[in-house]
Amino acid sequence: MYRTITRGIAVSVEPSFLQDESKPQERYFMWAYRVRIENNGTETVQLRARYWRITDAGGRVQEVRGEGVVGEQPVLAPGKAFEYTSGCPLPTPSGIMVGSYRMVAASGESFDVAIPAFSLDSPHEAVRLN
Template identity: 45%
Template sequence: MEVSVETFYQPDYSNPISGEYMFAYRITIENHNNFSVKLHRRHWHIFDSNGSYREVEGEGVVGVQPILQPGERYQYVSGCNLRTEMGKMYGSYTMENLNNKKSFEVNIPIFEMIVPFKMN
């Protein structure tokens, strides 16, 4: 399994004056196994640059529990709001090998969310 992430700052949904920064992220999950898998759960660790931390856990992603055949990839877009101009996230998916019905964890690599004007 391979997981990659792209992030996008959402200025139209952000309000810096009141400390609200919205980011979208696009996740690509690729099944490099020789068996089909089903994504059951997600577990996120979210950090603001002011030291605050929260966890998000739940079933599926964006309301679905996708099944990926060998060689298939699945993409979805979701969002995260921060209280600061930068932060980071990482997490894991609980997947099921549909051949033997065994569950396994797939790590989601750490990624940063940074308001573009901070990159100067």
């Protein structure tokens, strides 16, 4: 599990390789990732937007921006959490993802919350520690 905390907002990510949805012979590798966002701060916040930077094993970078997550813009009061699962296909057997969420506090202030960098590893490539 990967985890970061920004201004009392904890983001945890747990990726998993989806063997049954992958087609290695066709250079198609699929992962799911489960995200938990916890408001350990003192202000109610709303997740308005997401940003992802996805890098495959060949060094190709894809950036994804959009409103909310999985069709929602959750509001998190202090002590509350929101969880969702999404997916990421790559043309290579490994990669890395990192990003941020744009939050808006009840005061109207906007700020970014870091999503930890996490590794997308499959059994089709040996894991190399850098």
